[in-house]
Amino acid sequence: MTAKIAVVGAVPGTLVADLKRLGFTEYESRIYVQLLRESPATAYEISKTAGVPRPNTYHALEALSQRGAVLPVSETPVRYIAAQPKEFLDSLARRTSDLCASVGNQLANIAQPLDDQYVWTLTGESAVHEKIDSLIDSSQSIIMVKAADDVLRRHAETLRAAAARGVEFLIVLFGQNADEFRFAENSRVYIHEGNGVRMGTTDNLFTITSDRKEMVTAVMAEDVTAVHTRNQPIVNMAESLIRHDYYMAEIFDRLGPEIESNFGPYLRDLRLACFTPEQAASFKVKTGLT
Template identity: 30%
Template sequence: MKAPRNVPDALLESLKSLGLTRYEALVYIGLLRVAGATATEVHEISGVPRASVYPVLDRLVQKELVSVSHTTPKRFDAVPPDQGVENLMRRIESDAQSARTALDALYREKRPEGRGDREQIWTLYGEENIRTRLADMFRSAERSVEVLAAWDLLRESVLPLLEAVPDSIPVEIVTEHWEGEQPSRFRLHILSLAALHGTHFPTENLLPYERSGVFLVDDARALLWMEGADGQPSALYSESAGLVLFVRRHITSVTEWAKTAGQ
């Protein structure tokens, strides 16, 4: 058997990023260079210590990178690179999904311990950050989603995010305008929000509706989206009872006044 040829460090690092140890990467690369090999030959072509070869081969078989014959002695062969990398990526995606599910469960179990009566209100800057938080709110909805927003904001930034709401969750939308077909899964209320500014409604409590909105999920999480004077949006987000109650009352009050103004 030929002595092991040098293996580029960059290749080893790439394989390590796909979940292989250094020994596993060396053995897999070594087997790619030959048409099958015994454990002793694997030791010689890879440079991996003899005592480590069998455990490494077992792990590579489990990771679907190496196949093994039923002959005596056993011979090992590398899965072609295209299939091997695909197998590794599938394992990574599966592990990532499992981790995401477990972490999300832990995140949702957390309690505001040690905060006393202090309510947490977070400020978000930039449309991407706000959209990311909204998408998470919609995706995790369990009972209800309520939206009071200008049509421009809905059309340009929010409607695609609402596709993440589970099918069984009711979605209420209050806006002043709608273009195109109205999705059957939404309960739409087309109201003249601008007309409120001509009534005795306390307009100082209104959002500037040109590109703004309020969002309430499960009566437990609230987000207020506001357009800045410089055109850059910001938002307030909270799971605190205070802001949630404010948004609850705001949606109810605006809806009632808009209905009255439209009569």
């Protein structure tokens, strides 16, 4: 009995959790993993090695068989094998995608037309980055971005695909290498204020607009959160923020020494006059200025 418990404990908890997200129950997950390890096997053998009560084993095997995850290969007694993971999961993905498309169409026919002016809150790193990729994927004409290079790099492939579709880019970058994000001739990339230094507290913001119709602003700190909206005044405000940073980048490129002589390095005199104490302290640490 001790050996059997060891086998059950060897099933990674994250794997069981992921299988449950795909619709498996706890017992179905254990049984499928065990059959991948050792098959063919009878329900009695599976019950012992997977640590699943026998009545639940029969029920789980029936459900897995209907899904195509396990196959009976003999009679008297019935023995089962597990379907190959890649083939089974590819088939599951196709069925799920088709079902989602069908249900989506049916629900769209039921739903009332919606003028989506709401502001939606997103939490969690995965959800936020998925939303950013989705916004880029759906863009048809122009994307505007203000972001740090390490965050923008996570979306490089999605941006490159959009550039290949002919989407225009206007990017204001916290970083030093603008060429890294010039994916095509229609990609305009500007170093923030001509130096790309991250300062204050807004350097953790990722702001992106698409086709002048929707936007996402994300806080890329320890707890990643974001807002998404198609509310036109808010989208206009986000675009204005990015455009004015583009203006500043061009102005710094042409008049940098004169600006510094009047306002100090990194616009020190202007910034410290309106920063909060916390912002001022962050600015001084990051620039070494007082």
